[in-house]
Amino acid sequence: MAISKLSNFRLPLMNLVRMNGVPILQQLQLEEKLLRTSSDNWCIINDGTPDPAIVMGISGKPAELVDVKSVLRDKISVIRRFTGGGTVIVDHGTIFVSFICNKEAVPGLQAYPQPIMAWSSLLYDEVFHGALDYKLRENDYVFGSRKFGGNAQSITKNRWIHHTSFLWDYQDANMTYLKIPQRAPKYRQERDHSEFICRMKDILPRSDFIDRTIKAAETHFSLTSIPLDEIASLYTTNFDPSSTILTAEELEATIETKDKSLLSQAL
Template sequence: MLIPQTRNIGLPMMNLMRFKGLPILQQLQIEEQLLRTSSDNWCIINDGTSDPTIVMGVSGKPAELLEIESVLRAQVPVIRRFTGGGTVIVDCGTIFVTFICNKEAVPDLQPYPRPIMSWSGLLYSKVFQGIGDFHLRENDYVFGNHKFGGNAQSITKSRWIHHTSFLWDFDVRNMTYLKLPKRAPAYRSARGHLDFICRMKDYMPRSTFIDKTVEAASTQFSLSSFESEEIETLSETEFHPSTRSKANSNFQQRQYLEEFYKDSHVANNFEKHLE
């Protein structure tokens, strides 16, 4: 979808950056850099990521959220992002949409989690108008009572980020790496992963969703395409992202998980996978 060359007079400016298959670690590091070093508004769309990867929220605990032995056996990379929210496994079937905004970018929007969540729900109601039984349910995007979009946020003194992982498709096998979370929305009703989530591809084409998302964003912002190669010129200061991964080998994966989970019994179980 091409962005109109004419700007919507009176709407705040927003840079639109689009990727296809960008590794999720790199995407999250770009987002964190833009949140902390840029003063512009941004929309980032990444159509899939290169390899299956587990992404945990900033306060997530691997022992509570992951089937650690299965993760190590399959050597699935695990990273911890800089925002809150739950744990997801993402791959080429995941579509990522991110909004990074100054606090004054959306008129009358209070920079707190619930108002930002409600704003996003209204924006995506335009994307899914007439498609399925879409609504925002607690902190999830759902069709009926089945989740297809998970959200996470971070709010700083002057800016906020709201990003979403949309399940256009998923591999059933990947769900076996995730435990049922202890904290879950009430509407989940203790359902297992496969009874709780659904695939967007059963409701709309992939390209249609992306085009409609850009169209919905253009009703609230004046969009301008931004080339990803220009990111390095945005800040004169050196930036060190907190989002990281140490999954280049099974040994490094073990070290990464142990850093957040100090339990000798589990640590001993890790050792047998290094042989």
């Protein structure tokens, strides 16, 4: 069924939360709480996270996805989030955008991974209108053949979340902490990170991207801005989030025995 837009007076309501530099773990824990305990629709935009951190999907295996020895040596946090998807290293150059919706919020949208991805790509068509060769490729947002946005999702009985880490900028050195995953998208063609990803800052200014994203969301929803500090008072339900930082012991346990003595000498 085709996804249709409603006239303005019938647009579904959505709360907009704009954040600046909130730690990514705090953001993930907030999103899971809103997904599981709220009945409202939400758009959460977080402009950067203070310190570099690696974020893995719920089923990610550190030894297959990251250079564990380097991560431990340099004390880089590794977070296992509550959604699926791949692995990314994020920092102050990353812009995060999340949509948390009831299943009936988008008319005609079936609450399955690929239809949600397709809907999101249409929304970002509005954001990147006129930009160089923007498209959804497999499960990534790309300019041409280079990835600039990675996506993850979780779908519950009545709700879903689709969140994206946008690489507005990044440090090349940070990408060395990541391995090429065994289940990489076909279009990657085994390229290393330097040849596979690109920076959004070469396409449009940071503030323009955020403003355009909000404007695009307003074509689908009626937005109401809510400050971050008001959410706690609105939603007081106790909730135990599943997104967590992996401990050094958990990471060390993934290293082969022959490498552990080398790691202890390096530390």
